[in-house]
Amino acid sequence: MTQDDYADYIARFNANDFQGFGRYYCDDVVFNLGEKRQIIGRENILDFYRDVKSKVRETLDIVGVAVGAGTLACHVRTEFYGLVDWPDFIAGPLMKGDSLNIESLGFYYLRDGKFSQILGARYKTLPTIKASA
Numbered sequence: 001m002t003q004d005d006y007a008d009y010i011a012r013f014n015a016n017d018f019q020g021f022g023r024y025y026c027d028d029v030v031f032n033l034g035e036k037r038q039i040i041g042r043e044n045i046l047d048f049y050r051d052v053k054s055k056v057r058e059t060l061d062i063v064g065v066a067v068g069a070g071t072l073a074c075h076v077r078t079e080f081y082g083l084v085d086w087p088d089f090i091a092g093p094l095m096k097g098d099s100l101n102i103e104s105l106g107f108y109y110l111r112d113g114k115f116s117q118i119l120g121a122r123y124k125t126l127p128t129i130k131a132s133a
Contacts, residue, residue: 001072001110003065010060010076016053022046026111031118036090056094057081063103072108075123077101082131091122097131 005024012020025042032038039045052058063075079101082094094100103124109117 001067001108001113003067005113006065006067006072006074007062010062013049014059018046018050024115026114026116029115029118032120033090034121052090055082055084055086056089057083070110072106072110074106074108075103076106077103092125092128094128095131099129101126101129 009021009024022042022045025045027042028040029042029045030038030040031045039048057080059079059081061077061079063077065075066073078091079099080089080091080094082096082098082100085095087093087095089100091102092100102122103126105121105123107119108115
């Protein structure tokens, strides 16, 4: 796994290319979203994102990436743009047309060049940008 591989993963994620970004997950990957949720398995993660992306346009921007032996760490900015009202969205209440912006830190354990475990933690929440009236 290289920084370019991670950039490709994020580009495919942003483009809603489920097959493309899904190839970076081990079949038995474990994804921990802090204390909010744990998702086990490639297909379960893809199903989670299919649901999220049907209600939210999620765009990630890489701030920094560090790759080590069997690990990858990242700092990313994320914009969640509400396509529908979703008051119980996992990242926070989001109404149609509003944008929620956060910064997150991620730590990835790698196996055979794929993500085997993902630890994600919110670093910062920026003010919600309300839809124009």
